[in-house]
Amino acid sequence: MTLPLTLTIPSKTFILGEYSVLSNQPTLLVASQPTCCVRIHQTETPSISLSPNSPAGRFYHKHLKQLGLQLTFSIPERMKDAGLGISGAEWLSVYLAHRMAKQQPFSLWDRSVWQSCLLDYQSHQPNMSIPGSGADWLCQMLGGYLYYDPKNQRVTPTQWPFKDHSWILLQTGHKCATHEHLNSLKDTQPFSAWGQIVRQSWQYWQVGDADGFIEQVKMFQQQLRSSGKTAEQTQLLLQYLMTIEGIVCAKGCGAMGADTIWLMCRRDKIAAVHTALRERSITVVANENDIHHGVTWQQ
Missing domain, CATH: 3.30.70.890 (GHMP kinase, C-terminal domain)
Structure with missing residues (x-):
């Protein structure tokens, strides 16, 4: 994959399980509009608007800055105002930018890809007394309706089942x-x-x-x-x-x-x-x- 390129990342909503997932219990989520766009390109003087203490900011400064990668975020106001997954979008952007910079093809549904993403996410939350589960950005990454059980790291895509x-x-x-x-x-x-x-x-x-x-x-x-x-x-x-x-x-x-x-x-x-x-x-x-x-x- 050659740069520059633009990522489109959806919003996420916890239908059920936003607190129980923190204790390794399952959760049910949905990915939807609105979406944000992230432009990834190379520059001699990269700068970034990410918080340096966030998982995304830590990952960027450790892996991406020296590669000269610039990430420019375009986030709709209603996604910002409604808390629909901005931090998740930031994390996915830096992680996927790093993957793409390696010029190696990959599939988001490859279990090893999102498991690796989870491990990196967990390792970049050193100051969190209760680390985020990663379920939010996992839903944003894979999309649709998602049932996620962190105990066995099983992801089950599904459809809306209630016709009435x-x-x-x-x-x-x-x-x-x-x-x-x-x-x-x-x-x-x-x-x-x-x-x-x-x-x-x-x-x-x-x-x-x-x-x-x-x-x-x-x-x-x-x-x-x-x-x-x-x-x-x-x-x-x-x-x-x-x-x-x-x-x-x-x-x-x-x-x-x-x-x-x-x-x-x-x-x-x-x-x-x-x-x-x-x-x-x-x-x-x-x-x-x-x-x-x-x-x-x-x-």
Whole structure:
């Protein structure tokens, strides 16, 4: 692969499991619009906007700067504002740039490629009391709907199974800095039991049992709330959303559920749900039609 080239990297959303994955439990994610673009080219005076203490910044200064590689990020505002995977996109950019600089062909679905990426990611988080799992950028890398079990490092791509239901991702208008939040956590062991909810939801997902899956989403959100992992503004918005006819479940996503809310609604009520959201000036970030199939690149 010759430079220059441009990477396109999608957003990510944790449907379920954003805290339990920290204790080595499975998680269910989706990659979607909006996307960011990263231009990779060589220059005699490379500079970068990455935080030097982030995994991406550490990797760049260790491996890429001496190669004269410049990475220029073009990130849409709604991806920034909704916390949809900027740090994951940064990590993928530096890692894949390093791979591409070696001029060796590779496949993102090659297990050895993303396992190597996980190992490098883990080794570049020396100051994190609770390291990130890597599940977020793994979803961004591979795209679509993804069930990931970190215990055996098994990745299972899947499809939306509920023909009578759809989903919508909303922006809350608030943010929680994920890395700072992870460093504030003292222990991830309490989240381990939540893994059973994710496993059960996966069973319902695989057989297309919408009612069973919806109950598991509700249970996971209840765990988030009772454990103090739902921001106050998110909880208020969740309470309102559940009064809208057609919405069957909703949960905050990411750190403190602060940035976005993922909801399921009846397919025959989608128009009415969107009308209710517009009336409250609630921003829709993505929906079932905005699925993205992972990192792509072109010269």
